[in-house]
Amino acid sequence: MKTYYSVLMLSSVLLLSACGSDSDSTTDVGQFSLGVSDAPMVGVSRLGLVMNELVMTDAKGEIHRYSLQHREFNLLDYQGMNRHLAIDNIDLPVGQYHNVHVTIDQGDGNQGCYVEDGQGRHSLQVENGYLPIDDVQIIANRERVMTLEINLFRGLLMEQEQYQLRHRAMWSVDNSQMGHLIGEVDPQWVASCEMDYADLTPVGGEFYHLAYLYPDSVTSIDQMADMGTTPPTGLTAPLSVSRLLQTTDGDWYFAMGYLPEGNYRVGYSCLGHLDDPILDDISAGPFVMYKDADTITIESGPLGGQQTIHECGNGNGGHHEGHGGHGG
Structure with a gap:
C-alpha cells in the first residue's frame, strides 16, 4: 500500500506542476507514463537513482518541466521484466x-545517485546529468506508456573511485511496441564452457555466465564482439547483456525485458568476468564467445509486452523460475 500511495502522491504533484498550459480543454491533452528497468548485474548490491525533473521540448521550442521531487529508488529492485513506475499518467498538451530526458541528482559521495558494492558506498555520475528518452507524441485522450531500459553490464563503469553510468547502455521503448525475452540455456553448454576454460576460473571459483543480444545483422559467432566500447573491424557490439540465473532446481536461464520488436541474435559465454565494458577483450584479451544461440524474433503481441521463449541449444526443459512458463 505504501508504494501505491507514493505513486499517487507523485502523480498529484506532477499534475499540479503541469497546470498552466495553453489549453484547459481535456480534448487537448493526453497522458504520459514512464517506467525504468535494468538487467541483472553482478558485483553491485544497490544502485540508487535520484530523479529531479522530466524535461520535454514541444514543436514550438517551448520547454516543459515536471518536478519529480528528487525521488530515490533502487534500480536493482526492477530487473528483467519488472519496472519502476517513475512517472504515472500525467497530463500533457497534445503534440x-x-x-526528452529526466535530469538526475549527480552523486557526490553523500547525496544524490550512488552505488553500493563489496567495498562500500560510492558516488554515481550519470553521463551529462540526465537519462535520455526517445521523442514522444502525445495524442488527445490517449495514454503513452514508455519504459527506459538501462543495461548495467554495458553502461556502469568504475573510474577514479566513482561509478559512471553511460548513455550507450540505455534505450527507451513504447510499451505497445516491445516484448520480453526468456532464454532457456542448455546445461551442457554451461558445463562444457567451464570445463574447456578451467584454466581461466575466476578468483572464488564462480564463472560469470552471460547472454549477449545482437542485432540481426550479426549472422555468426565470428561477428560477435564483447562489451568493449570500440569493437574490432567486422565485429558488432552487443545491444544488451544479461546474467544467467538458476532456478531452485539448478536450471539455467536469462531474462531480457523491454526489447523493441524485431529480429536479434543471441550469444553465450561463461567468461563474463574477463569482459571489460571498455576494453576489447575478444581480440586483445582472453575473452571468448562460446556459443551462438541462433536468431530470435521479438514480437509485441496485441497489447505489447509479449513474452518470447528461446531455447539455447537444447534448452533446459522449460524452466525459468519467476517468469512464467510456456504458453498453451
Whole structure:
C-alpha cells in the first residue's frame, strides 16, 4: 500500500506542476507514463537513482518541466521484466516532443545517485546529468506508456573511485511496441564452457555466465564482439547483456525485458568476468564467445509486452523460475 500511495502522491504533484498550459480543454491533452528497468548485474548490491525533473521540448521550442521531487529508488529492485513506475499518467498538451530526458541528482559521495558494492558506498555520475528518452507524441485522450531500459553490464563503469553510468547502455521503448525475452540455456553448454576454460576460473571459483543480444545483422559467432566500447573491424557490439540465473532446481536461464520488436541474435559465454565494458577483450584479451544461440524474433503481441521463449541449444526443459512458463 505504501508504494501505491507514493505513486499517487507523485502523480498529484506532477499534475499540479503541469497546470498552466495553453489549453484547459481535456480534448487537448493526453497522458504520459514512464517506467525504468535494468538487467541483472553482478558485483553491485544497490544502485540508487535520484530523479529531479522530466524535461520535454514541444514543436514550438517551448520547454516543459515536471518536478519529480528528487525521488530515490533502487534500480536493482526492477530487473528483467519488472519496472519502476517513475512517472504515472500525467497530463500533457497534445503534440510532438523532442529532447526528452529526466535530469538526475549527480552523486557526490553523500547525496544524490550512488552505488553500493563489496567495498562500500560510492558516488554515481550519470553521463551529462540526465537519462535520455526517445521523442514522444502525445495524442488527445490517449495514454503513452514508455519504459527506459538501462543495461548495467554495458553502461556502469568504475573510474577514479566513482561509478559512471553511460548513455550507450540505455534505450527507451513504447510499451505497445516491445516484448520480453526468456532464454532457456542448455546445461551442457554451461558445463562444457567451464570445463574447456578451467584454466581461466575466476578468483572464488564462480564463472560469470552471460547472454549477449545482437542485432540481426550479426549472422555468426565470428561477428560477435564483447562489451568493449570500440569493437574490432567486422565485429558488432552487443545491444544488451544479461546474467544467467538458476532456478531452485539448478536450471539455467536469462531474462531480457523491454526489447523493441524485431529480429536479434543471441550469444553465450561463461567468461563474463574477463569482459571489460571498455576494453576489447575478444581480440586483445582472453575473452571468448562460446556459443551462438541462433536468431530470435521479438514480437509485441496485441497489447505489447509479449513474452518470447528461446531455447539455447537444447534448452533446459522449460524452466525459468519467476517468469512464467510456456504458453498453451
